[in-house]
Amino acid sequence: xxxxxxxxxxxxxxxxxxxxxxxxxxxxxxxxxxxxxxxxxxxxxxxxxxxxxxxxxxxxxxxxxxxxxxxxxxxxxxxxxxxxxxxxxxxxxxxxxxxxxxxxxxxxxxxxxxxxxxxxxxxxxxxxxxxxxxxxxxxxx
Amino acid sequence: xxxxxxxxxxxxxxxxxxxxxxxxxxxxxxxxxxxxxxxxxxxxxxxxxxxxxxxxxxxxxxxxxxxxxxxxxxxxxxxxxxxxxxxxxxxxxxxxxxxxxxxxxxxxxxxxxxxxxxxxxxxxxxxxxxxxxxxxxxxxx
Numbered sequence: 503x504x505x506x507x508x509x510x511x512x513x514x515x516x517x518x519x520x521x522x523x524x525x526x527x528x529x530x531x532x533x534x535x536x537x538x539x540x541x542x543x544x545x546x547x548x549x550x551x552x553x554x555x556x557x558x559x560x561x562x563x564x565x566x567x568x569x570x571x572x573x574x575x576x577x578x579x580x581x582x583x584x585x586x587x588x589x590x591x592x593x594x595x596x597x598x599x600x601x602x603x604x605x606x607x608x609x610x611x612x613x614x615x616x617x618x619x620x621x622x623x624x625x626x627x628x629x630x631x632x633x634x635x636x637x638x639x640x641x642x643x
Numbered sequence: 644x645x646x647x648x649x650x651x652x653x654x655x656x657x658x659x660x661x662x663x664x665x666x667x668x669x670x671x672x673x674x675x676x677x678x679x680x681x682x683x684x685x686x687x688x689x690x691x692x693x694x695x696x697x698x699x700x701x702x703x704x705x706x707x708x709x710x711x712x713x714x715x716x717x718x719x720x721x722x723x724x725x726x727x728x729x730x731x732x733x734x735x736x737x738x739x740x741x742x743x744x745x746x747x748x749x750x751x752x753x754x755x756x757x758x759x760x761x762x763x764x765x766x767x768x769x770x771x772x773x774x775x776x777x778x779x780x781x782x783x784x
Contacts, residue, residue, distance in 0.1 A: 528723050529719075529721045529723065529728070531672055531717060531719070533674035533681035533715065534681060535676075535681060538713075539713045539715070539734065540675060540676060540713070540714060540715045541674070541715050541732065541734065542672060542683065542715045542717035543730070543732070544719050544721065572680045572681070573681060574674065574681045574682050574683045575683075576672060576683035576684075578685050580670040580685065582669050582670065585687075587670070589685045591682065591683060591684070593680065593682065
């Protein structure tokens with residue numbers, strides 16, 4: 503168990519735990535700026551131990567990332583019955599990588615976009631900051 | 644079944660379907676701007692048929708919303724076994740509402756923040772735009 507914040511009873515997850523959770527998920531949410539306002543879209547992704555790898559089609563999301571590469575990426579899981587759960591947040595820059603380079607990564611095989619389409623543009627998000635938290639309601643009473 | 648986008652095989656959900664999905668969920672993700680960059684945090688929420696209602700504590704999220712009320716709010720559910728799922732995105736402004744007004748809403752009773760703490764500030768997001776999509780891989784072959 504990591505550090506528990508005494509004010510909110512959130513357990514702050516270690517970088518190692520965040521990496522383990524990232525490696526175990528396939529769907530995350532990307533927040534990016536479109537005309538100065540945030541948007542959120544779910545993406546199919548893989549975590550190669552260092553960075554988040556996802557792909558996208560030509561379109562507004564691609565244009566937005568080229569203009570404003572600063573993004574946030576989040577994964578979570580919540581149990582609504584027990585009000586417990588966890589989330590991991592990455593803040594970083596989405597940088598396009600050549601398809602040949604992206605597909606040379608073993609992690610790329612796990613990226614099968616749920617939405618069909620060509621999805622010819624690969625991006626990596628190299629984390630500048632990773633944070634994770636787990637709701638430990640049981641610990642708080 | 645709604646309109647299917649022939650390029651991506653995404654079914655575009657009607658506003659009524661988006662409203663039904665919003666009414667059935669309790670956890671969503673809020674994207675907001677912090678120092679000009681997007682962040683994502685999970686929030687416990689309720690949808691009263693018109694707007695998303697959530698609450699927060701004093702802190703960086705509150706300060707960020709006061710400075711930049713333009714937010715995005717997202718809910719989703721994905722089945723990783725079958726690569727199917729859906730998501731709903733709201734783009735709007737987060738406006739603080741007095742606690743007495745917020746708690747007069749029947750929907751407010753459903754907002755029990757998973758993280759403990761005082762959470763004395765209530766916000767409403769009145770949607771300027773709602774969009775939803777469902778991945779219909781089966782339809783795409």
